[in-house]
Amino acid sequence: MPARLKIGKLVVIGVGLIGGSFALALRRARVVKRIAGVGRTRRNLADALKLKVIDEASREPARAVRDADLVLLATPVGQMPAVMMAIAPHLPAHAVVTDAGSTKGDVIACARRFLGGRFARFVPAHPIAGTEKSGATAAVPELFRGRNVILTPQPETAASATRLVQRAWESCGARVTRLDAQEHDAILAAVSHLPHVIAFALVGMLARRRNPGRLFGLSAGGLRDTARIAGSSPEMWADICVANRDALLAALEDYENALEEMRAAIEQSDATALRGMFEQARGAREKWLVKKQDRADGIED
Amino acid sequence: MPARLKIGKLVVIGVGLIGGSFALALRRARVVKRIAGVGRTRRNLADALKLKVIDEASREPARAVRDADLVLLATPVGQMPAVMMAIAPHLPAHAVVTDAGSTKGDVIACARRFLGGRFARFVPAHPIAGTEKSGATAAVPELFRGRNVILTPQPETAASATRLVQRAWESCGARVTRLDAQEHDAILAAVSHLPHVIAFALVGMLARRRNPGRLFGLSAGGLRDTARIAGSSPEMWADICVANRDALLAALEDYENALEEMRAAIEQSDATALRGMFEQARGAREKWLVKKQDRADGIED
Numbered sequence: 001m002p003a004r005l006k007i008g009k010l011v012v013i014g015v016g017l018i019g020g021s022f023a024l025a026l027r028r029a030r031v032v033k034r035i036a037g038v039g040r041t042r043r044n045l046a047d048a049l050k051l052k053v054i055d056e057a058s059r060e061p062a063r064a065v066r067d068a069d070l071v072l073l074a075t076p077v078g079q080m081p082a083v084m085m086a087i088a089p090h091l092p093a094h095a096v097v098t099d100a101g102s103t104k105g106d107v108i109a110c111a112r113r114f115l116g117g118r119f120a121r122f123v124p125a126h127p128i129a130g131t132e133k134s135g136a137t138a139a140v141p142e143l144f145r146g147r148n149v150i151l152t153p154q155p156e157t158a159a160s161a162t163r164l165v166q167r168a169w170e171s172c173g174a175r176v177t178r179l180d181a182q183e184h185d186a187i188l189a190a191v192s193h194l195p196h197v198i199a200f201a202l203v204g205m206l207a208r209r210r211n212p213g214r215l216f217g218l219s220a221g222g223l224r225d226t227a228r229i230a231g232s233s234p235e236m237w238a239d240i241c242v243a244n245r246d247a248l249l250a251a252l253e254d255y256e257n258a259l260e261e262m263r264a265a266i267e268q269s270d271a272t273a274l275r276g277m278f279e280q281a282r283g284a285r286e287k288w289l290v291k292k293q294d295r296a297d298g299i300e301d
Numbered sequence: 302m303p304a305r306l307k308i309g310k311l312v313v314i315g316v317g318l319i320g321g322s323f324a325l326a327l328r329r330a331r332v333v334k335r336i337a338g339v340g341r342t343r344r345n346l347a348d349a350l351k352l353k354v355i356d357e358a359s360r361e362p363a364r365a366v367r368d369a370d371l372v373l374l375a376t377p378v379g380q381m382p383a384v385m386m387a388i389a390p391h392l393p394a395h396a397v398v399t400d401a402g403s404t405k406g407d408v409i410a411c412a413r414r415f416l417g418g419r420f421a422r423f424v425p426a427h428p429i430a431g432t433e434k435s436g437a438t439a440a441v442p443e444l445f446r447g448r449n450v451i452l453t454p455q456p457e458t459a460a461s462a463t464r465l466v467q468r469a470w471e472s473c474g475a476r477v478t479r480l481d482a483q484e485h486d487a488i489l490a491a492v493s494h495l496p497h498v499i500a501f502a503l504v505g506m507l508a509r510r511r512n513p514g515r516l517f518g519l520s521a522g523g524l525r526d527t528a529r530i531a532g533s534s535p536e537m538w539a540d541i542c543v544a545n546r547d548a549l550l551a552a553l554e555d556y557e558n559a560l561e562e563m564r565a566a567i568e569q570s571d572a573t574a575l576r577g578m579f580e581q582a583r584g585a586r587e588k589w590l591v592k593k594q595d596r597a598d599g600i601e602d
Binding site: 148215219285 | 429431498499509510516517519521526529546549550555557564571573578585591
């Protein structure tokens with residue numbers, strides 16, 4: 001049995017739902033001694049201090065990481081270059097850096113460029129969890145319990161760094177899987193980024209129809225569920241779509257082909273063909289999603 | 302104030318979730334004296350009798366309607382021609398017939414053809430309610446409370462017949478709206494039939510990708526919600542798609558255009574354009590769906 005995980009100082013850059021929940025979960029697991037939070041707004045840092053999500057607050061990442069053992073980058077992906085540039089010269093040699101970004105290829109390219117000599121101790125990661133809420137006040141220690149966290153270590157990544165990050169996430173109750181970064185991006189494009197684009201496109205198209213008030217007024221649960229993720233942050237999702245462009249375009253093409261097959265069957269009034277396609281989809285949902293759904297109630301991506 | 306609604310004998314043809322709930326709601330409102338149920342399977346009729354959804358059961362629609370005051374056709378749309386043909390010669394002159402089909406243009410055409418001289422006492426209707434369950438055991442008297450019921454009376458429809466059906470649905474707690482049949486079909490194509498096609502297409506496409514188990518295993522709440530209606534009945538939805546073909550194809554075309562705009566922006570890595578489109582969709586959801594959602598929790602279409 002390996003020695004118990006011990007982290008001296010954890011620095012969370014971006015103390016929002018994800019960063020804050022990671023801090024709370026590690027504190028509850030008693031594997032971390034001290035937690036520093038770095039953020040852009042005083043208000044959110046004050047909330048994080050008050051709620052004991054963090055022990056100390058700072059608005060300067062460079063200073064905060066000077067004596068860090070583990071650094072979690074939990075900012076929006078667009079801020080990563082600036083943050084990495086700022087912290088790289090100040091990281092202790094043993095410090096491990098990880099992130100929580102929804103796309104991995106672009107974050108890895110960014111780290112390779114801006115972390116320079118520290119790249120071998122950077123462990124790219126993606127916790128697949130979240131709710132529609134945000135900010136330190138939304139953080140809860142059980143957010144990652146039973147959730148998947150994907151690590152996409154690179155050939156240069158030190159095995160000891162990957163092990164540390166894996167054990168930290170396991171301390172949060174997460175199931176840790178390692179994946180090729182490109183495969184991660186292809187899968188997430190299909191199961192997460194594409195459904196978001198679909199929801200935004202559907203709701204946007206309905207809003208442009210004649211008399212949208214009446215239209216939405218006569219909708220029911222089907223539309224409500226499909227439209228839920230159209231309530232997600234436009235900034236964050238525009239960034240994700242651009243960051244994961246190629247994989248998303250490939251998934252979109254597959255989807256448009258599936259839609260075209262259905263359109264052709266509708267045009268030909270071919271109920272038998274439609275029924276066959278619908279049955280295949282229903283069977284797949286039954287087989288792969290329904291059990292998972294029972295497990296995942298209440299948590300969204 | 303109009304005289305209290307009184308229905309002597311109600312005949313429900315198709316004692317499933319919708320037909321059974323209509324019977325239970327009218328019984329609870331004490332506006333109906335006797336309820337006969339007509340169905341294809343002995344088992345479901347026995348359940349309906351046992352649960353006091355109906356007072357008498359029959360497998361012969363022609364005989365059941367002989368002394369009917371109100372007849373609800375709550376079978377799948379595909380069975381309507383045969384049922385209408387069977388009952389038309391046996392309906393008392395005063396009897397009112399209504400239906401609960403998801404599409405109206407095709408049901409009206411069918412009634413015009415098969416009800417013949419009785420067409421003026423046929424009131425086309427669509428209660429927008431349901432759950433994923435089916436059969437008489439799923440029936441509940443409160444299913445229609447606060448739900449929309451659309452009536453699409455035709456020029457020939459007797460005003461007294463429309464009034465009776467309207468008051469019956471109001472007795473169930475529903476909000477009754479009258480709409481042009483073509484407009485009904487266009488709206489439902491957009492807010493209900495299209496989202497179902499989208500869900501079937503998305504789940505079907507994911508199922509055909511490499512390693513679907515891993516793919517679905519790494520999905521989260523976004524996909525789960527979009528995929529829920531891909532669990533709907535393939536037979537029923539194939540019929541609806543064909544019955545409402547033209548309106549559905551028009552909605553599908555609008556949607557594919559919206560998707561193409563997003564695809565173009567992704568191809569050009571135009572985060573600003575994407576953000577604008579996503580914001581428009583989020584705003585529409587907020588304005589037209591979120592309040593409705595609070596009202597509608599737990600009921601699906």
